[in-house]
Amino acid sequence: MFPSIMIIDDEPSIRQSLSGILSDEGFDVITASNGYEALKIIDSESPDLVLLDIWMPGIDGIETLKEIKKNNAFIQVVIITGHGTIETAVKATKLGAFDLIEKPLSIDKVIVTINNALNFRRLEEENKYLRKKTIEKNAINGNSPLIAELKKQVAIAAPTDSWILITGENGTGKELVARTIHQLSTRSDQPLIDVNCAAIPDEQIEIELFGQEKGFSSEMSARKRGKFEMANSGTLFLDEIGDMSLRNQAKILRVLQEQKFQRTGGDRMISVDVRVIAASNKDLENEIKKGNFREELYYRLNVVPIEVPPLRNRLEDIPILVETFLTECADHHHTPKKRLTEKALKTLCNYSWPGNVRELKNFIGRLAIMVEKQLIDDYDISVPCNPGSEGNTTSAEAKLFSIARLEEAKKIFEKEFIQRKLVENQNDIDKTAQIIGTERSYLEKKLGIKN
Known part of the structure; x- marks a missing residue:
């Protein structure tokens, strides 16, 4: 399908000549002699681009x-337009016009401008698609x-530009x-810079x-931009803020308040506009009582508090999470998507998952690699039956010690060990092979991976 161009001009000669030239260039052309006529046609035809006369x-x-x-x-x-002025150009641009071309028209310039405008539209559509995919990837499942309730809090807080503390x-x-908050914010087109405190x-x-100015140290000859500067106009994510030392907390407190700083070795004050999102796995109020966290920093960050619940408190979400992780595994490895039986899902839902969603994701990734069948059953799964109870044994251990012959037990143990x-x-085969002291090819053979 060729791009469609609409020409809106009260001069018949211009409509006719432009229509002929653009048709020869491969465009579908629609014409209108005035704004009223054009708006009616646009409602039904929806052209890709409009060439619009001012007068x-x-x-x-x-x-x-x-x-x-x-x-x-x-x-x-x-x-x-034949009467172009700077004022007209500025006004048209503010209203959303892509460009302005003065009469008499240069055909070469018209063609170049049309192509540039259509390319810009394609880039906009691609960016919207990529943003949509990013939001889907970062979706809270x-x-x-x-x-x-968590999704509701995120939806309310994200567009406000308020600072947020996630616990x-x-x-x-x-x-x-x-990341979801950033993607749903007004700063989504700007960078999200994360700092592992x-x-x-x-x-x-x-x-x-x-950052650091050029020549401040012999180890670094070039100027280095810091995280605050990189996050300008965007979002600064201070992860595990509770693990930052008191000394470091003091260093960033004033910068967070004023959003001004100097590079190390510099004397120029740099102003930034950043939204701050902080996160911690610690009870910061308790850390304040212990003297491990600055109270003024806590209240500065904790404008909007958001708590992420542990997986054991929302076990009903496990089937959805499993489906998501199995899809990700299939897409990543370019293999058919595997499924779990109802019994297998029930087994997963009976476990407390002390490592939370991260542990579940890694576990599903392991199943997707290790279980050769497309349908994963409960006997393929080895998670504790009664998490937290004493004398607790996994199904793998029970299976191992029920075997009579040593050779078969060795095979079972090796599989479980791998x-x-x-x-x-994190399912990194090269790293795993190095740590356990074997070759990648040996692991691939045991995992059933074909080169």
């Missing part, structure tokens, strides 16, 4: 442009009452919530967060 009887080009953009924001509009156990998905040494915090090590290493 016309009835409603002029500016008013026509307003009406087009009001109901069809995706249509690219190029203004053509589940229909339990706790997750429904919850390790593996519950605090980073996922932060627990991983930055005290002596490196200033350089990592605020499975567990894969989970520990």
Whole structure:
């Protein structure tokens, strides 16, 4: 299907000549002699681009442009005029026009401008698609009452630009919530810069967060931008803020308040506009009582508190999460999607998942790799039957010690050993092979992976 171009001009000669030229270029062309006629046609034809004259009887080009953009924001509009002024160009651009071309028209310029406008539209559509995919990827999955409330809080807080403190156990998905908030915010087109507060040494915090001027140290000859500067106009995600030392907390408190700082070794004050989202797996109020966290920093960050529930409190979400993770595994490995029986799902729902969603995701990834069948049953799963109880044994252990012959027991143990090590290493085969002291090819053979 060829792009469709609409020409709106009260001069018949211009409509006729442009129509012929653009048709020869492969475009589908529609014409209208005034704004009223054009708006009626647009409602039914929905062209990809409009060439719009400014001076016309009835409603002029500016008013026509307003009406087009009001109901069809995706249509690219190029203004053509014989009386172009800077004021007209500025006004048209503010109303959403892509460009302005002055008469007498240069055909080469018209063709180039049309192609540029159509390419810009394609990029906009691709960006919308990619943003939609990003939002889907970062979606908070589940229909339990706790997750429904979490989604509601995120939907309310995300567009407000307020600072947010996300709390919850390790593996519950605090980073996922932060990314969802950013994607649903007015800053979604700007960067989300994450900082692992627990991983930055005290002596490196200033350089990592605020950057460093060129020549400040012999180790770094070039200027380094810090995380605050990189997050300008976007979102700064301070992950595991509760693990930051008191010294480092003091360093960032004033910067967070004023959003001004100096690079290390510099004397120029740099202003930034960042939204701050912080996360912690610790009870920060309790940490304040212990003297491990600054009270003023806590109240600065905790404008909107959001708590992510542990998986054990929303076990009814496990089937949805399992379906999501199996789909991701199939897409990642380019293999048919596997399924779990009702018994297998029930087994998963009877486990408390102390590692939360992260543990479940790694476990499903292991099943997708290790179980050769397309349908995974309960006897393929080895999770504790009664989590937290003493003398607790896994189904793998029970199966192992019920075997009479040593050779068969060795095979079962080796399979379980490889499975567990894969989970520990996030299903990274190279890393697992290195840690357990074997070759990748040996693991691939045991996993049934064909090169």
